[in-house]
Amino acid sequence: MAAQDAADSVDSPVAPAADPAADSVRDRETAVEQVHLDRVYRRLEEKIHEAEFLMQDAARRGQVGTPGALAERDAQVFRAGIHLNRLNNEFEDFLFGRIDLLHGKDGERGPDGAHTSVEPADDAVRPDGTADIGETLHIGRIGVLDADYAPLVIDWRAPAAAPFYRSTPVEPGRVVRRRVIRSRGRRVLGVEDDLMRPELTALLDGAPLPAVGDGALMAALGQARGHTMRDIVASIQAEQDLVIRAPAASVTYVEGGPGTGKTAVALHRAAYLLYKDRRRYAGGILVVSPTPLLVAYTEGVLPSLGEEGQVAIRAVGSLVDGAEATAYDEPAVARIKGSSRMLKVLRKAARGALEQPGAAAPSGQLALGEEPAAPTADRLRVVAFGRRLELEAGDLRRVRAIALGGTTPVNLLRPRARRLLLDALYAKSGAAGRHSDPELAAELRASFDEDVSTEDAFLEFLDAWWPELTPRGVLAAMADERRLGRWARRVLDPGEVRRLARSLRRDALSVHDVALLDELDTLLGTPARPRRKRELDPLDQLTGLQELMPQREESQRERAERLAAERTEYAHVIVDEAQDLTPMQWRMIGRRGRHATWTVVGDPAQSSWSSPEEAAEARDEALGTRPRRRFELTVNYRNPAEIAELAARVLAVAMPGMAAPRAVRSTGVRPRFAVVGARGGLAATVRAEAERLLAEVEGTVGVVVAMRRREEAARWLSGLGDRAVALGSLEAKGLEYDATVVVSPAEVADESPAGLRVLYVALTRATQQLTLVSGTVDEPDADGVPALLRD
Ligand SMILES: Nc1ncnc2c1ncn2[C@@H]1O[C@H](COP(=O)(O)OP(=O)(O)OP(=O)(O)O)[C@@H](O)[C@H]1O
Numbered sequence: 001m002a003a004q005d006a007a008d009s010v011d012s013p014v015a016p017a018a019d020p021a022a023d024s025v026r027d028r029e030t031a032v033e034q035v036h037l038d039r040v041y042r043r044l045e046e047k048i049h050e051a052e053f054l055m056q057d058a059a060r061r062g063q064v065g066t067p068g069a070l071a072e073r074d075a076q077v078f079r080a081g082i083h084l085n086r087l088n089n090e091f092e093d094f095l096f097g098r099i100d101l102l103h104g105k106d107g108e109r110g111p112d113g114a115h116t117s118v119e120p121a122d123d124a125v126r127p128d129g130t131a132d133i134g135e136t137l138h139i140g141r142i143g144v145l146d147a148d149y150a151p152l153v154i155d156w157r158a159p160a161a162a163p164f165y166r167s168t169p170v171e172p173g174r175v176v177r178r179r180v181i182r183s184r185g186r187r188v189l190g191v192e193d194d195l196m197r198p199e200l201t202a203l204l205d206g207a208p209l210p211a212v213g214d215g216a217l218m219a220a221l222g223q224a225r226g227h228t229m230r231d232i233v234a235s236i237q238a239e240q241d242l243v244i245r246a247p248a249a250s251v252t253y254v255e256g257g258p259g260t261g262k263t264a265v266a267l268h269r270a271a272y273l274l275y276k277d278r279r280r281y282a283g284g285i286l287v288v289s290p291t292p293l294l295v296a297y298t299e300g301v302l303p304s305l306g307e308e309g310q311v312a313i314r315a316v317g318s319l320v321d322g323a324e325a326t327a328y329d330e331p332a333v334a335r336i337k338g339s340s341r342m343l344k345v346l347r348k349a350a351r352g353a354l355e356q357p358g359a360a361a362p363s364g365q366l367a368l369g370e371e372p373a374a375p376t377a378d379r380l381r382v383v384a385f386g387r388r389l390e391l392e393a394g395d396l397r398r399v400r401a402i403a404l405g406g407t408t409p410v411n412l413l414r415p416r417a418r419r420l421l422l423d424a425l426y427a428k429s430g431a432a433g434r435h436s437d438p439e440l441a442a443e444l445r446a447s448f449d450e451d452v453s454t455e456d457a458f459l460e461f462l463d464a465w466w467p468e469l470t471p472r473g474v475l476a477a478m479a480d481e482r483r484l485g486r487w488a489r490r491v492l493d494p495g496e497v498r499r500l501a502r503s504l505r506r507d508a509l510s511v512h513d514v515a516l517l518d519e520l521d522t523l524l525g526t527p528a529r530p531r532r533k534r535e536l537d538p539l540d541q542l543t544g545l546q547e548l549m550p551q552r553e554e555s556q557r558e559r560a561e562r563l564a565a566e567r568t569e570y571a572h573v574i575v576d577e578a579q580d581l582t583p584m585q586w587r588m589i590g591r592r593g594r595h596a597t598w599t600v601v602g603d604p605a606q607s608s609w610s611s612p613e614e615a616a617e618a619r620d621e622a623l624g625t626r627p628r629r630r631f632e633l634t635v636n637y638r639n640p641a642e643i644a645e646l647a648a649r650v651l652a653v654a655m656p657g658m659a660a661p662r663a664v665r666s667t668g669v670r671p672r673f674a675v676v677g678a679r680g681g682l683a684a685t686v687r688a689e690a691e692r693l694l695a696e697v698e699g700t701v702g703v704v705v706a707m708r709r710r711e712e713a714a715r716w717l718s719g720l721g722d723r724a725v726a727l728g729s730l731e732a733k734g735l736e737y738d739a740t741v742v743v744s745p746a747e748v749a750d751e752s753p754a755g756l757r758v759l760y761v762a763l764t765r766a767t768q769q770l771t772l773v774s775g776t777v778d779e780p781d782a783d784g785v786p787a788l789l790r791d
Contacts, residue, residue, distance in 0.1 A: 026190065026212045033181050034188040036138060037095055040152050041186055043144055094141040095153055096181055096234040099164050100202070100209060101174040103134030112143060113151040114160030120174045125200065133176060133204040139164050141233065141306050156233050156305075157245075157275035165241035172196035177209055180220075180234045221637055221665055221767070226699060227722075229297050231304045232264045243631045244269045248277075248572065248597040250626035255602060257661035258647070258764035259638025262601040263734055266574045267298060269599055271305040273572055278310075283571030283596075287313040288589055290577040292326060293727065294734040312570075316585055317511035319592070320518045325509040328707060328730055331752035333503045335610065337512035338582025340621070341491050345478075346516060348487035350523040351404050353474040354466065377464035382425060384452050389425045396465070399424050403466075409525025410469055417466045421458075422449050468527065471520035475513065479504035515584040522591065570596050577733055578602035578619060580609065586622030598623065605655045606761045608730060610753035636661040636764075638736055642670045643770045647763040649789055654756035671770040673784030682775060683716045686743055689771045690717055690724050693739040697768050702737035704729055704762040706747040713743070729758045732765055739769040745788050746778040759788070 102124040104117030115135055125131045143155035154161050167175035175196045182189045192213035202209040220235045236244065243265050246252050252269075256262050270285045289295045292315045302311050317325035329337060336342070380391040391399070403417040404410070426432060426448055435441040452458050478484045481501040488497050503510065509517075573593035575581070579602040581589070600619070636644055644663035651660050676685045686703060693701045703726045705713040713726035727735070729748045742748070742762045749755040763770065778786035 025210050029191050029210060029212050030188050033098070033179075033183075033191055036152075037181075037183060037186065037188050039146075040095055040138075040140075040144055043146055043152055046147075047144070095138055095183060096141075097139035097156070097161075097164050098179040098181060099137050099139070099167070099175050100133045100177045100179075100204065101135045101137070101163070102131055102176060102202075104174055110158075110160055112154050112158045112160050113145070113149065114154060114158075116160075118163065118173050124174075129199065130201045130203060131176070133202055133209060134174075136204075137161070137164075141304075155275065157272045162241065162245065165236045165244075166238050167196050168238050169196050169198070171238075176200060176202040177211060179212075217637075218665060227297070228300045229264070231268070231301050232261065233268065233305060236265075236268065237261075237635065237637075239631075239633055239635070240265045240268075243633070244272050246629065246631065248273055248280075249629040251598045251600060251623050251628040252631070253600050253628050254631045254633065255604070256633030257603055257605060257636060257659075258761065259636040259644075259663075259736075260633035260661050261635075261637055262603070262633060263294075263298060263576050264301070265633070266576055266599055266601050267301045268305065270311050270572070270574060271302060271307045274307055274310055281310060281571045283569070285311045285572045285574065286570040286589075286592055286596075287311060287574045288319065288576065289313060289315050290580055290733050291315055291731050292318065292324075293731050294576070297735055315511075316581070316589075317509075317514050319588055320514050320521070323509055323514045323517060325511045325514050327506070327508040327510040328728075329503055329510045329512050331608075331610070331754070333499050334510075334512050334582070336492065336496050336500050337503075337510070337516060338584050338618075340583035340587075340618070342516060342584055343519065343587075344491045345484075345488045346474075346519050346523060349474050349478050349484075350410055350469070350520055352483070352487050353469055353477045354400065354404075354410060377461060380421065380425075380458070380461045380465070382452050382455050382458050384425065384429055384448055384455075385431060387429060389428050389452075391421070391424055391428070395424055400465075409523060411527050412525040414462075414466050414468070414527070418453070418462060421462070422452060425452060469524050471517040471524060474520050474524070475504060475516060512582065512584070515582065515588040518588040518591065519584060568592060569594060572597050572599070574599045574601070576601055577606070579604050579607035580733070581618060581622075582609075583618035583621060586618050590622045598626070605651055605658050606733070606757055608733075608752065608754045608758050608761075634661055636663045638767055639663055639764055640665055640667040640669070640768070642667060643763070643766055646671050646770070646789060647760055649791070650756060650760045650763060653788075654760055667768060669769055671772060673780065673786075674771055674773045675780050675784045676773065676775045682743070682773070683712070686713070686741055686773055687716050687720070689741045689773060690720060693741065693769055693771065694720065694724055697738035699723065699738035700725070701739045701741070702727060702732065702735065702765055703741045703743065704732045704748070704765065705743045706751050708751075709743070709747075729762050732762050736765050736767055738767050739771070740766040741771045741773060743773045744775050744778055745772060745786050746774075749788060750777075 101115075102120040104115045104124075105119050105121050106115070106117045108116045110116045114137055120131075121134075124134070137151070137160060138153050139156050139161045140153035141156060142153070143151065143158060144153040146152050151160075156164070163173050163175050164178060167173050167178060173196075178194045178196060180192045182191070190213075193211040195211050217235045217237070220232070232240075240261050243252070243254050246269075254262060254265065266287065270287060273285065274281050287298075289298065295313050295315050295318075299313060302313075317323065328334070378393045378396065380396065382389050399420045400417070403413055403420050408416075426445060429448065431444055431448060432441075435444060478487070479501050481498060484501045484504075485494070485497045488500075492500065504513075569591075570593055573589060573596045575589060575598070578600045600623070604616070639647065641663040644660065648660040651658060672689075674685060674689050676682050680688075690701050690703055701724045703713055703717060703724065705726065705728060707728040707730055710726065710728040710731075717724045717726050725737075729751065740762070742759075745759050745763075748759045748762055751758065772784075772786065772789070774780040774784060774786040778788070780786050781790065
């Protein structure tokens, strides 16, 4: 509609790019979109003025000071602030698409003003193969209506925008031409068109519809990478769109090989769900990522789609408040910590640790492996009714065993333990049989309890004997091999106990420790504490609201903010790289989505578990019997065919029979094989290859090494600037670079039982170029091809 204002008549419908006539078509089409963008910007400016006015008006109302006006002011400032913020954020590059459609089957319009029918009208195409364009829609990051409520831009998530993503030449629906518009700020830089019905002569305002360029997808894929992921909103493909817009089922399960867009799709789905049902997802969306590197890489995508605040992206090692684990356990230890057998060990430890007073250290104050000084609590002496009463070690053991009966969390059992201690002392006092009158007997008992339970000796004893345990304290107590052996009897073998205890003596938390901490937190329980006083709202102080209404109720905004800060459960949980989660990690994530709907994305071929079946079992256990809806993504948008073909050779060995995704483009540049030279060794060879790639590609270069070489590899690259980064094989998960150097495939493959799949991950990170550096362990042939990658 609107863009036709300036639609120019163009003679040649499709023209090759080198043709000067094509340039003039491109220029004219760019100018057409510029006219539309100018209109949209004028309208956006009006909206921003409106939002600013609302904020000022709301602030003025605040000065009136009546409670009603204040509440209204609060709500208005909040709404206008969000509005203004979104408009300002969305200003960059927010109009990106356009579709030209045939007349539809019905004349109905949806709430966004667009026609609703997906199929063309029966007479939309004339017998001579010509057809008129019945409707033109522009698609952007948010919807914009003109002053008459006609759509200037349709939000990409609105139903009317779906054909922009769904239409293909095989199933075009009403779409004749799909156009991607590239713009920076207020300037349209160019357009890329795909014709969905190339056989038609489509007429727009009586003139043939022109098409420009080779399509947007190829243009997007060829661009250099930065250190952060970009959104793909302008070029989402049909199979991806089906996942993004799938109704939120109990579990939406998405599988696809490397580079098929699983992460991108998951993030766009979060934005879509919020758009579709903001109220339902006000409970928050949690995205669980495997590493902090991937969190940092993906963090910008949702704000670019206009969504902030409601979505928390957290690394699996940072899901527990206060924990920021980045250390990795060796595979054998990770397997033990991840296995659901740990549940039994933790249950025992959570109760057994009561005997280890160090386990009560306040969280965060006790490093793993640190042995605290133990106050003794093996005898209780009090004075009551003028007599010395004493409970010996044996009495105390019996009382504790009774108190611990059942499954109530240990920290919640303290009142029960206290009562049982008083019972035992009372029995020793001989006062129990003194009165036959129940009322007098009860009175005597009450006065006994009051005397004893306020005695310093009793209180100090109780603190030492039944301290409040912390997850970190219990984990630290498990670092003692003898004790751990007791708690793990018949669950772990002695070798496993030794390895586990040794790993817990380390200072830093490992990624797998975090799931154990979370489990312990549940097993220990948190006694109710008095609520913290809320902090003052800075806005209140700004306007003097606090003085005017000292005992004002919590406002809606304050409540929303408080809930977000306190949130431990979410309305939707998205799990990225799900193939890597252990049963214990699944339990941890499961606790955050007990009432949630789920989107789970993964690729068994990239699993770093020794057996993918085990990982699948863990997942099935966590997701229970919830109904699942499955999707598959089949196209690799990241790797050129030359790299994908090499990676497929590793896949064939790692997962025989598993199909590799199809690569959509080819660069003509084959992977390069370098061999460590006699002089300079590994460091010099890798550095030279990284330097060469930095000169050849515009964007980033990732050097992937076996985990144990992480630190030395960072030194190899020192001084090369921040376009080059070194990372361990497990950290490469989910990331991508313009070029990668994979150092010693044999070392990566031999690192763990799942090493071949980890190597497959490493080989599939590059968008342009891949170099493999081999040492002698790789047994390279005369061409430098390591034994692992030879046919
Ligand atoms: N429709 C698309 N248009 C443009 N780029 C796309 C599209 N789909 C995916 N990509 C790009 O392909 C790359 C791979 O996407 P993504 O990281 O989401 O894949 P993945 O399936 O999660 O990969 P992996 O399993 O290897 O982590 C990214 O650069 C992404 O931007």
